[in-house]
Amino acid sequence: MAHLKGQGKTFIFPVFIMGSFCITILAGLLGTLLPSLNYLPVIGHTQISLKPWLDFFSYPGIKTSIRVTLFSGLATSFGVVSLAFLFISFFYGNALWKFFEKILSPVLSIPHAAFAIGFGFLIAPSGWLVRMVSPGMTGFVYPPDWVFLNDPEGVSLAIGLVIKEFPFLIMVAMGALGQLEIEKTILAGKALGYQKEQVWLKILIPRLYPHLRLSIFAIIAYSLSVVDMAIILGPSSPPTLAVLILKWFNDPDVNFKLMAAAGSLFLFSMVGLSILFVFFMERAVCFFLRFRITNGKRRSFPARFKSIVFFMVAGIIFFTGAASVVLVIWSVTWRWQFPDVFPIVWTLKLWAKGLASSFDPVMTTVITGMASAFIGLVLTIGCLEHDADSKKNQTLNYNTYIHYFLYLPLLIPQITFMAGIQLSLVILGMDGYWITLVWSHLLFVLPYMFISLSATYRAYDTRFTDQAMLLKRSYPSVLFRVKLPMLLKPVLFSFAIGFCVSVAQYIPTMLVGAGRFSTITTQVVNLASGSDRRAIAVYALIQQSLAMIIYAVAVISPKILYYNKKGMQV
Amino acid sequence: MKRLFLILLGMIFLSGFSQAFAQDWDKIVKKAKGQTVYFNAWGGSQPINEYIRWAGEQVQKKYKVRVIHVKATDIGDVVSRILVEKAAKKNKNGSVDLMWINGENFKAMKENKLLYGPFSQELPNYRLVDTENKKTVLYDFTVPVDNMESPWGMAQLVFLYNTKNMATHPESMSDLLLFARNHPGRFTYPAIPAFHGTTFIKQALYELIKDPRVLDHPVVLPDFEKNTRPLWDFLDKLHPFLWRKGKTFPASGSQMLSLLNDNEIFISLSFNPNSASNAIENGELPDTIRTYIHTTGTIGNSHFVAIPFNSSAREGAMVFANFLLSPMAQARKADPKIWGDPTVLDTRKLKGRDKALFDAVPKGIATLTPKELGRVLPEPHVSWVDALEKEWLKRYSK
Numbered sequence: 001m002a003h004l005k006g007q008g009k010t011f012i013f014p015v016f017i018m019g020s021f022c023i024t025i026l027a028g029l030l031g032t033l034l035p036s037l038n039y040l041p042v043i044g045h046t047q048i049s050l051k052p053w054l055d056f057f058s059y060p061g062i063k064t065s066i067r068v069t070l071f072s073g074l075a076t077s078f079g080v081v082s083l084a085f086l087f088i089s090f091f092y093g094n095a096l097w098k099f100f101e102k103i104l105s106p107v108l109s110i111p112h113a114a115f116a117i118g119f120g121f122l123i124a125p126s127g128w129l130v131r132m133v134s135p136g137m138t139g140f141v142y143p144p145d146w147v148f149l150n151d152p153e154g155v156s157l158a159i160g161l162v163i164k165e166f167p168f169l170i171m172v173a174m175g176a177l178g179q180l181e182i183e184k185t186i187l188a189g190k191a192l193g194y195q196k197e198q199v200w201l202k203i204l205i206p207r208l209y210p211h212l213r214l215s216i217f218a219i220i221a222y223s224l225s226v227v228d229m230a231i232i233l234g235p236s237s238p239p240t241l242a243v244l245i246l247k248w249f250n251d252p253d254v255n256f257k258l259m260a261a262a263g264s265l266f267l268f269s270m271v272g273l274s275i276l277f278v279f280f281m282e283r284a285v286c287f288f289l290r291f292r293i294t295n296g297k298r299r300s301f302p303a304r305f306k307s308i309v310f311f312m313v314a315g316i317i318f319f320t321g322a323a324s325v326v327l328v329i330w331s332v333t334w335r336w337q338f339p340d341v342f343p344i345v346w347t348l349k350l351w352a353k354g355l356a357s358s359f360d361p362v363m364t365t366v367i368t369g370m371a372s373a374f375i376g377l378v379l380t381i382g383c384l385e386h387d388a389d390s391k392k393n394q395t396l397n398y399n400t401y402i403h404y405f406l407y408l409p410l411l412i413p414q415i416t417f418m419a420g421i422q423l424s425l426v427i428l429g430m431d432g433y434w435i436t437l438v439w440s441h442l443l444f445v446l447p448y449m450f451i452s453l454s455a456t457y458r459a460y461d462t463r464f465t466d467q468a469m470l471l472k473r474s475y476p477s478v479l480f481r482v483k484l485p486m487l488l489k490p491v492l493f494s495f496a497i498g499f500c501v502s503v504a505q506y507i508p509t510m511l512v513g514a515g516r517f518s519t520i521t522t523q524v525v526n527l528a529s530g531s532d533r534r535a536i537a538v539y540a541l542i543q544q545s546l547a548m549i550i551y552a553v554a555v556i557s558p559k560i561l562y563y564n565k566k567g568m569q570v
Numbered sequence: 571m572k573r574l575f576l577i578l579l580g581m582i583f584l585s586g587f588s589q590a591f592a593q594d595w596d597k598i599v600k601k602a603k604g605q606t607v608y609f610n611a612w613g614g615s616q617p618i619n620e621y622i623r624w625a626g627e628q629v630q631k632k633y634k635v636r637v638i639h640v641k642a643t644d645i646g647d648v649v650s651r652i653l654v655e656k657a658a659k660k661n662k663n664g665s666v667d668l669m670w671i672n673g674e675n676f677k678a679m680k681e682n683k684l685l686y687g688p689f690s691q692e693l694p695n696y697r698l699v700d701t702e703n704k705k706t707v708l709y710d711f712t713v714p715v716d717n718m719e720s721p722w723g724m725a726q727l728v729f730l731y732n733t734k735n736m737a738t739h740p741e742s743m744s745d746l747l748l749f750a751r752n753h754p755g756r757f758t759y760p761a762i763p764a765f766h767g768t769t770f771i772k773q774a775l776y777e778l779i780k781d782p783r784v785l786d787h788p789v790v791l792p793d794f795e796k797n798t799r800p801l802w803d804f805l806d807k808l809h810p811f812l813w814r815k816g817k818t819f820p821a822s823g824s825q826m827l828s829l830l831n832d833n834e835i836f837i838s839l840s841f842n843p844n845s846a847s848n849a850i851e852n853g854e855l856p857d858t859i860r861t862y863i864h865t866t867g868t869i870g871n872s873h874f875v876a877i878p879f880n881s882s883a884r885e886g887a888m889v890f891a892n893f894l895l896s897p898m899a900q901a902r903k904a905d906p907k908i909w910g911d912p913t914v915l916d917t918r919k920l921k922g923r924d925k926a927l928f929d930a931v932p933k934g935i936a937t938l939t940p941k942e943l944g945r946v947l948p949e950p951h952v953s954w955v956d957a958l959e960k961e962w963l964k965r966y967s968k
Binding site: 147151257335423510523534 | 612614619620638646650651654655656657658675682754755762763818820821822826829831832834849853956963
């Protein structure tokens with residue numbers, strides 16, 4: 001069969017994405033590499049040397065900072081991945097799973113900073129949980145002096161990260177699980193006398209893993225380089241590496257910038273080595289545990305295990321929900337002190353003020369989010385159409401390597417390349433424009449949209465389009481009148497994810513937007529540098545509701561549009 | 571063509587002369603009309619943000635200058651951006667027209683020639699500034715201001731405490747140590763190099779050093795160890811009795827305010843003598859909070875606004891800076907119900923309506939009188955900051 005008119009040209013989409021991602025990120029890395037080698041002519045450094053690196057390694061507390069970063073990052077990744085696999089094995093398809101599926105969208109839409117603030121207030125020694133039982137059960141008239149939150153080892157940070165990243169991995173897994181023949185496999189396994197969990201562990205998880213690999217790498221990169229959550233939940237003296245580097249970048253003493261550049265490349269190498277380590281772990285696991293798959297053991301899981309996983313997942317749901325509830329309470333608080341369980345004076349003043357002053361930032365956020373998600377959608381569908389085309393015609397598929405390019409922005413710490421991108425944009429005179437801001441958001445929007453849409457898009461039954469082509473023979477009209485309407489639900493869902501990712505961007509918005517674009521997220525981060533929890537709560541809730549509204553639209557509109565076409569609602 | 575040539579010639583002529591002669595203020599106001607000023611200022615406080623919005627509305631009405639408050643989390647970030655712009659030879663149309671600044675950030679901007687000016691002497695309201703008694707408007711952390719920034723407000727270190735939790739308050743650093751011993755876990759200070767944390771150790775050094783006069787001069791490294799010995803001894807003794815046993819510190823001065831409200835700590839600190847009154851006014855703190863200072867006096871300084879070298883709206887920025895110095899704007903700023911930031915003006919120079927504006931400013935419930943605030947200690951020479959921070963990190967950030 002020949003290329004369809006129009007579809008044959010879709011190769012430009014992946015080529016465009018790969019080219020532009022590559023150029024942008026290389027420019028960013030170069031803008032970091034040169035200063036790390038003491039080359040930054042504007043402050044009079046033109047002599048290439050390793051001094052920034054030596055400064056970096058001799059900075060007081062740097063070893064602790066690196067250790068804490070590694071610990072919180074790797075503990076998070078290990079925790080999320082193992083909990084996710086156990087959760088899937090034990091609970092796939094049952095009530096807890098279905099409940100989790102239902103709450104997944106709103107949970108994912110909670111911004112990281114907002115969650116961290118709520119979670120921090122929950123677990124602090126003066127926080128809501130202690131207030132609930134004080135002074136009645138504990139006798140605490142004053143909060144206890146426990147090293148709980150912001151602990152020097154980064155444990156509270158790791159727990160917060162696990163709670164926030166676990167739903168993300170489950171979302172990716174849900175997409176991939178649709179492609180495995182789960183029911184059949186379990187049935188066959190059971191017929192051979194294997195417990196369900198054993199079938200999962202021996203057959204299904206190994207087949208699921210490749211679908212999750214890049215997302216797991218992204219989680220590793222994220223937890224090692226996270227800034228906002230680390231400021232709120234992490235240690236302060238010394239803080240994690242990413243926080244320290246950001247401080248140096250912002251230091252008025254310009255010489256710190258060189259050290260910051262070296263540090264951010266070191267952070268990048270930590271991410272790289274961790275990923276490499278996981279890569280070898282995969283090989284090792286394959287090699288050493290292979291015999292376990294075929295050892296014939298059919299039951300080995302104590303039920304106790306299942307209840308531990310149950311409690312952990314229930315804990316994640318509880319903390320996520322309670323963190324949101326506590327934000328709502330703070331937003332209508334006038335006075336609330338330890339050990340009162342609820343505020344003593346309530347008010348709507350903060351909302352009145354917040355709503356009045358957040359109109360412009362909200363508009364900027366919505367317009368930027370819509371634009372990036374729309375462009376992201378066009379590019380993603382373009383790529384996936386090229387996929388379909390090359391598969392059908394057995395021609396060269398440019399998408400084969402696109403994953404590696406798409407994931408680059410997620411695998412390289414933001415601070416490592418965004419500062420360099422800023423420098424390049426200023427040199428080109430292109431900073432502070434809305435369009436460059438949208439592009440910088442797309443670097444992060446596009447990968448997530450691609451992840452969320454590709455599985456369902458590829459699973460589309462092409463017999464529908466083949467049939468339509470026979471009747472109509474116009475590729476665009478078949479695409480827009482048959483295929484996309486049938487895929488409306490995943491398409492809208494992916495749009496919503498793109499929108500939320502754009503909403504959440506802070507560092508790109510500040511650096512590329514030259515501070516001229518204030519979004520709801522930049523407002524939240526600004527207020528978070530102050531002390532007023534009530535104002536922070538109001539803004540964080542406005543931020544969160546933007547995300548929730550778009551998710552709701554994505555979920556509900558197919559139901560309304562196709563109210564009389566039951567088969568299209570899935 | 572000929573006319574265009576003449577106009578161009580005229581423009582070159584004018585620009586040449588404007589360097590040589592002081593610009594006429596009227597001309598500046600005229601030029602400022604229609605300009606948009608991107609004012610980069612810390613955006614972490616709602617009352618301050620609202621005050622800036624009010625000021626922007628006023629200059630829009632009076633001078634047709636549009637002010638956009640670009641909220642920054644850390645003004646060092648803005649210094650970075652201007653530096654990057656200089657690196658890229660972006661010598662006009664910079665992204666920042668006016669910025670809220672002082673101390674280290676000012677020093678960095680001045681040293682790297684990132685500032686426009688001198689300009690503050692051209693502002694008509696500048697003559698109302700109290701340059702006689704408020705020396706810190708001329709020396710920003712001991713760095714000569716040289717009219718490269720225009721004063722905006724005054725600051726002095728004060729301690730906040732909850733009268734409900736303690737009957738008396740410490741009056742010196744040694745008192746504070748005693749308090750910490752009796753109330754383990756109820757005091758802390760922000761992690762260095764957070765601004766308020768650095769100020770706290772500077773204050774401690776002032777009180778403990780044998781000869782405070784050495785602080786007026788650049789750090790002499792061979793003597794640093796000997797001079798600062800009493801400070802480290804004090805901190806070594808204090809830390810085990812701090813909040814979280816000194817194992818971790820709050821990340822910022824703002825976090826200290828939350829901790830005070832949560833009753834986690836009993837004593838907090840602030841750089842604004844009115845901040846407790848303001849926080850009580852807007853519900854952030856209980857009305858049992860009061861402020862105090864140590865009998866030796868406490869460190870004070872000023873904060874300013876400055877114009878970057880590549881601003882495209884210098885005139886607009888100057889008009890706004892001048893408005894911020896007006897008695898109307900300064901009196902409103904000093905009101906604890908609004909913001910409570912002390913004025914840089916010499917209120918004795920004011921007459922009639924201007925004076926009445928200041929007389930009408932209520933004294934905050936937790937604010938000390940000027941007499942009680944007493945002697946303001948000058949900032950140590952700016953080189954001490956770096957040396958102290960480095961040593962602190964080496965000792966306590968392991």
